[in-house]
């Protein structure tokens with residue numbers, strides 16, 4: 001885990017040090033870090049913020065490189081309801097789930113209020129553009145200062161990071177799918193000096209673009225959002241959940257303390 005220290009408690013869930021924090025407090029933390037970054041642009045390294053769900057927890061057990069990358073995050077929040085359920089087995093249950101698709105709206109509201117600038121990296125260029133149009137419609141005062149699709153080679157990293165730095169972005173949203181987005185964030189952190197946060201966001205743009213509807217709220221609360229997504233996209237996601245759910249459940253029970 002990074003050496004950055006925050007005021008909120010950390011709970012080990014499924015082997016990942018997970019932040020015990022509310023959505024609102026996480027958004028405030030983002031705003032505070034971005035303010036600090038603006039005060040010390042020449043020395044500030046972006047805080048890297050990942051999320052934990054069943055797929056990620058299974059991948060940590062199977063892929064040592066991914067585990068090492070995850071442990072370099074400054075904050076890992078509970079993206080999946082099963083992560084919250086597992087925390088209830090400990091003395092420190094998490095206050096709530098922070099799905100990135102919900103958190104984005106908390107972040108957008110506080111960014112509008114504080115004048116924070118977003119850069120949107122990832123997805124196809126069409127999906128990226130549609131997502132940005134949807135964000136602009138909901139948050140007219142939010143500054144989106146740049147974007148790039150997510151289909152590029154590692155040899156373009158330096159150029160993309162220079163573009164991000166020149167844009168004056170405070171937060172870079174990175175939607176490249178797991179595990180690419182986590183590796184990309186850690187590998188490029190030092191190229192993004194002065195940027196407040198790097199936040200991975202997986203399928204966020206498809207939700208914002210309206211390509212992937214959210215599960216009904218009762219399914220989200222019951223920890224069944226994965227089932228809804230699998231039913232909608234059985235070929236891509238059904239297989240993913242079938243292969244990761246039993247193993248992540250085992251890791252949630254075995255490595256939560």
Ligand code: UDP
Pocket residue numbers: 122123124127149150151175176177178180201202203204205206
């Ligand atoms: N993606 C991308 N570049 C890649 C692979 C994926 O930009 O090389 C995008 C993809 O278009 C999608 C997102 O990353 O918008 C991943 O979505 P997914 O639903 O797989 O996210 P997760 O379930 O991992 O959060």
